Amino acid sequence: MSDTSIDEGRDFAPLFRFIKGTALTIGSILVTMLGLLFITFIIGRVMPVDPVIAIVGERATPELYQETYEMLGLDKPLLVQFWYYLSDVARLDFGISYLNARPVAEDIKRVFPATLELATLGVLAGILIGVPLGVAAAVNRGSWIDQIARFVALVGYSMPIFWLGLMGLMIFYGQLRWVGGPGRLDIFYEDIVPTRTGMILVDSLIAGDMTVFWNAVSHIILPALLLGYYSLAYISRMTRSFMLEQLSSEYILTARVKGLPEHIVIWRHAFRNIRVQLITVIALSYAGLLEGSVLTEIIFSWPGIGSYITTALLSADMNAVLGGTVVVGFCFILLNVTSDLLYKVLDPRAK
Structure with missing residues (x-):
C-alpha cells in the first residue's frame, strides 16, 4: 500500500469516527425510546381500567361495547396493537x-x-x-461555611416539599403578602396576553405587557x-x-507550590476538571424537576x-397518563444526550 493511500485513510479517520459515533448515539436513543414505549404500552394493558367502559360508560349496550372494542383495535394481537401504538406516537397522537x-x-x-418554565427557573436557582x-x-x-452548606443540603433532602410549600404560602403569601398566591396569574390578568410559547x-415580555409580567413573577417566584x-x-x-476530590489531587498541590493565586487554583484548575461531572448532575436535577414537581404544582x-x-391517574384516564409519561421520558433522554454532547465539547479526551 502506498504512502498516499495511508495518508488518505488517516484523513478520513475522523470522519469515520464521527459517523460511527453519531450512528451509535441515534441507535441508543431509538432503542431507549422503543423500550420506554414498550413499557408504557404494557402498563396501559395491565392496568385494571377498561378503556371501552371509560369511553362508552357502564350502561352501554353489548353491541356498542363490542363496536368500540374493535374500533380501538383491542381485538387484534398484542404485537399488532403495539405497532398501532408506535405509529400513533410517531405522529404525536x-x-x-x-x-x-x-x-x-x-x-x-x-x-x-408551565412545568418547563417552573423547572427551568428552579434549576437556575x-x-x-x-x-x-x-x-x-x-x-x-x-x-x-462547610457546616452551613452541609446543613442546608441536609434540610433540603429531609424536609417534605409539600410541607415547605404550605409553610411558604402561609408565611410569604398569607401573612406577609410578599408573593402572589396559587396559580400562574391573578384572575384579572388571565387571557390578556396572547399565547405564543405557553410560558407566561x-x-x-413578547407582548410588552410588564404588568402581567410582574404579576406572573410574583406567582412563580415562591414555587420556583x-x-x-x-x-x-x-x-x-x-x-x-x-x-x-480534585483539591486533594497532586496537580493542585503542584500548582500551589508554584505560587499560583488561590482563585486560579480553585476555578481554573480544580473547578475546570469537575465541569463534566456537574453537567450530568445538573441534567439529572433538571429532569427530576420536570418529572417530580407534582406536589409543588x-x-x-x-x-x-x-x-x-396526577389528575388523569386519579380519573383512570390512561391515555393522558401514558401520553404524559412518554413526554417526560423523552425529556430524560433528551437531557442525557445533551449532557453527553457537552461532555465531548468540554473534555478533549472524549473527542
Whole structure:
C-alpha cells in the first residue's frame, strides 16, 4: 500500500469516527425510546381500567361495547396493537382523553410549558446558589461555611416539599403578602396576553405587557425557589464532593507550590476538571424537576404536566397518563444526550 493511500485513510479517520459515533448515539436513543414505549404500552394493558367502559360508560349496550372494542383495535394481537401504538406516537397522537374528550397531545402542549418554565427557573436557582456554595464548602472544609452548606443540603433532602410549600404560602403569601398566591396569574390578568410559547413570562415580555409580567413573577417566584432549594441541596452536595476530590489531587498541590493565586487554583484548575461531572448532575436535577414537581404544582395550583398526570391517574384516564409519561421520558433522554454532547465539547479526551 502506498504512502498516499495511508495518508488518505488517516484523513478520513475522523470522519469515520464521527459517523460511527453519531450512528451509535441515534441507535441508543431509538432503542431507549422503543423500550420506554414498550413499557408504557404494557402498563396501559395491565392496568385494571377498561378503556371501552371509560369511553362508552357502564350502561352501554353489548353491541356498542363490542363496536368500540374493535374500533380501538383491542381485538387484534398484542404485537399488532403495539405497532398501532408506535405509529400513533410517531405522529404525536396519544389518543383522546377520557376525561375531557380532547386530544391528549393538545392537553400536553397546553400544560407542559408551565412545568418547563417552573423547572427551568428552579434549576437556575439551584445552579447559581448551589455551585458556589459547594465550592466554598470544599475550599473551607470543616469551617463554619462547610457546616452551613452541609446543613442546608441536609434540610433540603429531609424536609417534605409539600410541607415547605404550605409553610411558604402561609408565611410569604398569607401573612406577609410578599408573593402572589396559587396559580400562574391573578384572575384579572388571565387571557390578556396572547399565547405564543405557553410560558407566561416569555409571552408577557413578547407582548410588552410588564404588568402581567410582574404579576406572573410574583406567582412563580415562591414555587420556583422551592424547587430551586430542592435542586440546590443536590447540586451543592455533589459539587462539594467533586471539589474535595480534585483539591486533594497532586496537580493542585503542584500548582500551589508554584505560587499560583488561590482563585486560579480553585476555578481554573480544580473547578475546570469537575465541569463534566456537574453537567450530568445538573441534567439529572433538571429532569427530576420536570418529572417530580407534582406536589409543588398541586400545592400552588400550577397547571403543569405533573398535576395533569396526577389528575388523569386519579380519573383512570390512561391515555393522558401514558401520553404524559412518554413526554417526560423523552425529556430524560433528551437531557442525557445533551449532557453527553457537552461532555465531548468540554473534555478533549472524549473527542
